[in-house]
Amino acid sequence: MTFTQELTLAEKVRFDFPILHQEVNGKPLVYFDNAATSQKPLLVIDTLRDYYEHYNANVHRGVHTLSAKATDAYEAARDKVAKFVNAKSRQEIVFTRNATEAINLVAYSWGMNNLQQGDEIILSVMEHHSNIFPGNLSLPKQVRCSNTWN
Incomplete structure (x- = not known):
């Protein structure tokens, strides 16, 4: 690519993520497991390094x-x-380490104080996996937890 070529939005975004500069099986790495771990753009990596150094x-x-x-x-x-x-x-604004911690925080603070017997929590297959467990583990005695998988 020459400097005169305009990058597409996808190329610009990929360029910001050093981990996406590598290839897997001869093809550019594509990473979709963001619910588990999100890749970091260079600005975040540099900022974290600065934090740990200073x-x-x-x-x-x-x-x-x-x-x-x-x-x-x-x-x-x-x-x-x-x-x-x-x-x-x-x-x-409350910072948490990840989606699991954030969902648990809401379930155990807001949920335990606001949901009552007869209320329903309806989840679909599209929900983050962490949505499933707080309700099923902590609320079934007072709240009906429904999983809707269709």
Whole structure:
């Protein structure tokens, strides 16, 4: 490809993900298992490296310099996400490690306090796998959990 050729949107996106620069069986790598692990664009990799090299400390739990820097960076990220999703404040933004943790957080906090006997949780085969277990493990005594697979 020459510099005069315009990249397609797909090529631009692929270019941002270093892991997608490799081939598998002679073809460009395609990765669809994002529910388990999402690949990271170079900007995220570089930002994580910078964090581990310059900020790595407990957020909201220390009084030392690194903890203060890490907390400031964390809260700045919450502010950016709040603005991006049009949240009223950073307090509406909760970071979790993954979809499983996020779904469990909602199931055990909101679900246990708001769902009542006779309520239904209806799931389809398209749902993230983590949606299935919180309801089935923690709520069946009070809530009917239905799996709709058609």
